[in-house]
Amino acid sequence: MLKSTHGTLVGMRFLIVIAAVAATACSPASDQAVPEFAFEVVHAYPHDRNAFTEGLFYSNGFLYESTGLESGRSSVRKVRLETGEVIQKFQLPDQYFGEGIVKWHDKLYQLTYKSETGFIFDFETFGKKGEFRYQGQGWAFTTDGKQIYMDGSRDVQAGTSDAEIRILDPETLKEKGAIQVTDEGRPVRNLNELEWVKGEIFANIWQTNRIARIDPKTGKVVGWIDLSGLLPPDGGQPVDVLNGIAYDDEHDRLFVTGKLWPKLFEIKLLKKRSQ
Numbered sequence: 001m002l003k004s005t006h007g008t009l010v011g012m013r014f015l016i017v018i019a020a021v022a023a024t025a026c027s028p029a030s031d032q033a034v035p036e037f038a039f040e041v042v043h044a045y046p047h048d049r050n051a052f053t054e055g056l057f058y059s060n061g062f063l064y065e066s067t068g069l070e071s072g073r074s075s076v077r078k079v080r081l082e083t084g085e086v087i088q089k090f091q092l093p094d095q096y097f098g099e100g101i102v103k104w105h106d107k108l109y110q111l112t113y114k115s116e117t118g119f120i121f122d123f124e125t126f127g128k129k130g131e132f133r134y135q136g137q138g139w140a141f142t143t144d145g146k147q148i149y150m151d152g153s154r155d156v157q158a159g160t161s162d163a164e165i166r167i168l169d170p171e172t173l174k175e176k177g178a179i180q181v182t183d184e185g186r187p188v189r190n191l192n193e194l195e196w197v198k199g200e201i202f203a204n205i206w207q208t209n210r211i212a213r214i215d216p217k218t219g220k221v222v223g224w225i226d227l228s229g230l231l232p233p234d235g236g237q238p239v240d241v242l243n244g245i246a247y248d249d250e251h252d253r254l255f256v257t258g259k260l261w262p263k264l265f266e267i268k269l270l271k272k273r274s275q
């Protein structure tokens with residue numbers, strides 16, 4: 001009996017070792033490293049260096065931009081890509097800090113930083129049509145044409161955001177789910193300006209020069225884009241961080257800019273050679 005039990009235990013231990021080896025083989029840490037991408041500038045365009053860019057998307061030949069900061073610096077703008085000229089603008093009341101924007105049919109939705117209040121505008125005229133509420137801070141919006149994706153900054157007092165992307169119903173703007181975002185098993189926080197690009201969500205990591213490429217089905221980071229050196233220091237007015245991604249799906253053009261940057265860039269991604 002004892003021998004038999006011992007034999008079973010040895011057998012079980014062997015099986016556990018096999019299972020542990022198999023689990024290690026399948027663990028994220030032993031997967032191939034997440035690919036890194038560098039960039040090549042295709043074109044540089046002028047950008048309003050007083051625009052504290054918080055939201056950006058492209059639609060039908062124009063850029064749409066949301067700017068932040070209080071005291072009259074927050075706005076929604078329609079911008080001519082080639083010249084950076086602001087051709088239409090809605091100025092937010094002084095107490096609001098503009099954040100992410102997204103187009104939904106004939107409407108444009110805008111988040112604000114800590115007011116837990118969003119605005120609904122007419123897409124063509126920027127006439128205000130209503131407001132909506134949400135929990136926590138508002139950082140970023142994007143859409144795949146089916147639903148709306150929002151950052152995960154659920155705590156209005158927090159200095160960082162949670163490692164997730166909220167999914168909203170595009171008509172009611174109520175949360176209907178969330179994507180937990182991980183990089184090789186580790187949570188990825190501070191997902192700022194978002195953009196849906198060919199089935200992935202691109203996210204600026206706040207206060208870095210990096211963009212995470214996220215698979216929305218799994219939440220896993222499937223690539224990192226390193227934009228260090230994109231904006232060379234010019235010795236003039238100080239600029240803030242990289243923030244702002246827009247994608248033109250008709251012509252497959254990817255645009256990026258930053259807060260108070262004098263330029264907006266069309267870039268192409270280059271896969272870095274493995275280290």
Ligand SMILES: [Ca+2]
Nearest residue numbers: 056194195245
């Ligand atoms: Ca965007």
